[in-house]
Amino acid sequence: MDQKINKVCGIDVHKLFVFAAIMIRGVEETMTKRFSTDGKGLFELRNWLKENGVERVAMESTGIYWRVVYWALQDCFEMILANAKEIHDLKQVRRKTDKRDCIWIARLCLNDIITPSYVPT
Numbered sequence: 001m002d003q004k005i006n007k008v009c010g011i012d013v014h015k016l017f018v019f020a021a022i023m024i025r026g027v028e029e030t031m032t033k034r035f036s037t038d039g040k041g042l043f044e045l046r047n048w049l050k051e052n053g054v055e056r057v058a059m060e061s062t063g064i065y066w067r068v069v070y071w072a073l074q075d076c077f078e079m080i081l082a083n084a085k086e087i088h089d090l091k092q093v094r095r096k097t098d099k100r101d102c103i104w105i106a107r108l109c110l111n112d113i114i115t116p117s118y119v120p121t
Contacts, residue, residue: 021099
């Protein structure tokens with residue numbers, strides 16, 4: 001029997017920062033926060049996700065910038081790397097913002113709509 005994931009995080013990745021959104025099944029309000037992509041910022045991100053009981057993290061494969069974020073979180077969470085084009089093809093036409101993007105990724109993750117990309121070891 002496939003067990004539903006109840007707490008997820010969607011991450012919109014940039015070179016110097018990420019926007020993260022935690023979404024909980026059955027709860028309307030989404031928690032969002034911005035973190036830097038330096039060591040301190042990624043440590044804060046990982047702790048924030050742990051403190052909030054996140055079970056799965058999804059992010060876009062944006063250039064090469066996703067790698068350091070993925071590697072910083074992979075030991076603690078179930079990770080999904082999504083193809084950016086595939087995610088945005090599902091999106092309704094709206095003005096793009098970082099906050100909206102991370103919430104959109106979290107929503108797709110919570111509803112198990114993202115096809116994970118292959119991540120080589």
